[in-house]
Amino acid sequence: MKRFLVVPLVLVLSLSLSGCAALQTRLAGTGRPTVITTLFPQYDFVRAIAGDKVQVSLLLPPGVESHAFEPTPRDIANIHRADVFIYTSKYMEPWAPRVIKALQGRPVVVVDASHGIELEAQEKHEDPYEWVGAFDLVPGYYQLVFSRVDGKYADPTMPIVFMQSAYSKQDALDAAKLDAKGLFEQATPTLLQHGGTISPRAGIYTLEFDQNRNDSIFSIRIETAGTYVLVTGHLPSEFEAGRHFFRDAQDRDVVSVVEYPDHKDGDPDHKHAHGKDPHIWLDPVFAKQMVDNIVAGLAQADPNNAAFYRQNGDAYKAKLQALHEQFASFLATIENRTILYAGHFAFGHFARRYSLEHKSPYVGFSPTAEPTPRRIAELIENVRKTGSQVIYHEALVEPRVARIISEATGARMLLLHGAHNVSRDDLRGGATYLSIMEGNLARLREGLR
Numbered sequence: 216m217k218r219f220l221v222v223p224l225v226l227v228l229s230l231s232l233s234g235c236a237a238l239q240t241r242l243a244g245t246g247r248p249t250v251i252t253t254l255f256p257q258y259d260f261v262r263a264i265a266g267d268k269v270q271v272s273l274l275l276p277p278g279v280e281s282h283a284f285e286p287t288p289r290d291i292a293n294i295h296r297a298d299v300f301i302y303t304s305k306y307m308e309p310w311a312p313r314v315i316k317a318l319q320g321r322p323v324v325v326v327d328a329s330h331g332i333e334l335e336a337q338e339k340h341e342d343p344y345e346w347v348g349a350f351d352l353v354p355g356y357y358q359l360v361f362s363r364v365d366g367k368y369a370d371p372t373m374p375i376v377f378m379q380s381a382y383s384k385q386d387a388l389d390a391a392k393l394d395a396k397g398l399f400e401q402a403t404p405t406l407l408q409h410g411g412t413i414s415p416r417a418g419i420y421t422l423e424f425d426q427n428r429n430d431s432i433f434s435i436r437i438e439t440a441g442t443y444v445l446v447t448g449h450l451p452s453e454f455e456a457g458r459h460f461f462r463d464a465q466d467r468d469v470v471s472v473v474e475y476p477d478h479k480d481g482d483p484d485h486k487h488a489h490g491k492d493p494h495i496w497l498d499p500v501f502a503k504q505m506v507d508n509i510v511a512g513l514a515q516a517d518p519n520n521a522a523f524y525r526q527n528g529d530a531y532k533a534k535l536q537a538l539h540e541q542f543a544s545f546l547a548t549i550e551n552r553t554i555l556y557a558g559h560f561a562f563g564h565f566a567r568r569y570s571l572e573h574k575s576p577y578v579g580f581s582p583t584a585e586p587t588p589r590r591i592a593e594l595i596e597n598v599r600k601t602g603s604q605v606i607y608h609e610a611l612v613e614p615r616v617a618r619i620i621s622e623a624t625g626a627r628m629l630l631l632h633g634a635h636n637v638s639r640d641d642l643r644g645g646a647t648y649l650s651i652m653e654g655n656l657a658r659l660r661e662g663l664r
């Protein structure tokens with residue numbers, strides 16, 4: 216049984232005797248373990264690590280946009296029959312935890328390729344807010360009531376942002392986080408005391424709580440129905456003495472349609488599933504960690520070839536290290552450190568690794584939410600301000616936004632390939648993660664000086 220010891224990097228769903236027996240039977244039946252991967256990078260890493268020792272397949276059909284992807288019942292049935300299932304993370308494939316849960320009792324080795332990569336800590340300190348809520352409001356008067364709890368206010372003052380959103384639900388929340396971050400860092404807040412009125416147009420306020428009163432009350436007047444977002448420097452619940460802080464004119468609770476952090480959700484993991492940048496593979500250093508996780512999973516499913524996988528994994532990591540050094544040495548020399556990207560926000564980890572700025576008009580980390588005209592206008596302004604000769608666009612999505620910016624500024628459109636997936640032609644042409652990233656490096660050399 217020694218060869219089925221749990222490798223700590225990998226979650227094994229069944230270590231029972233029957234599970235091992237089933238696995239061995241299946242290996243004997245097909246000859247080669249079957250591996251299912253979600254995104255192209257893992258698929259390509261498995262090819263490099265395992266060669267023809269496994270049968271690897273990519274869940275995404277060629278050319279399909281990955282963020283909106285959901286597996287079909289047939290895909291799920293295939294995952295149930297596989298020996299190894301490799302996904303990027305619950306942030307990239309929010310459907311994965313559900314599918315994995317249903318695998319219980321089956322001898323499928325599940326690899327979370329992001330294991331050991333710290334996505335949490337990076338953002339925590341950067342957020343100037345603690346709470347965001349989106350509300351669907353009809354015209355009328357509302358009140359925010361902040362109370363002393365155990366004799367005092369949780370803080371004497373609190374910054375807030377209140378504004379109407381062009382989006383609804385989760386998109387409104389994601390947009391508000393980005394807007395609020397900018398406002399908290401750059402705008403001058405309006406100081407407001409008990410009895411003051413918050414306008415959805417004025418952006419950022421500092422609320423000053425009245426130390427002589429048990430409640431400090433601020434009113435809001437809404438003229439047009441729509442989605443409004445409230446961003447607060449502390450959790451509103453810290454100022455609640457027995458009743459909800461957001462009230463309507465009839466003194467009823469006004470409850471958010473969606474909020475962050477999401478306390479209404481029973482699943483403790485779920486609240487982290489929003490707003491974390493899932494694009495770990497675009498950072499070659501994180502990609503090395505992904506390779507380690509995949510090697511561990513393959514070695515566990517197929518211990519006879521473990522040494523082979525480790526050796527190839529090490530060789531491949533050396534290539535990733537060389538790629539990283541190429542990026543690092545080029546990007547250390549340039550003066551203009553801003554990637555102006557008309558695609559969705561995919562290069563955040565990459566930009567952080569090499570101390571670059573990364574501007575995208577998209578909200579959140581998915582290409583499905585179209586950017587607003589205002590955000591496109593901001594990016595046009597940025598192209599003009601920086602004098603950039605190029606605007607980068609993404610792969611597999613019609614570069615409509617890049618074209619608008621290119622036409623407005625004369626900047627040339629260049630591809631920055633997010634490598635989530637590849638087109639049928641690229642796949643036939645032998646595209647690899649390394650060839651895609653080397654293409655990106657060449658085009659960054661063209662566009663950044």
Ligand SMILES: [Zn+2]
Nearest residue numbers: 494561580635
């Ligand atoms: Zn993406």
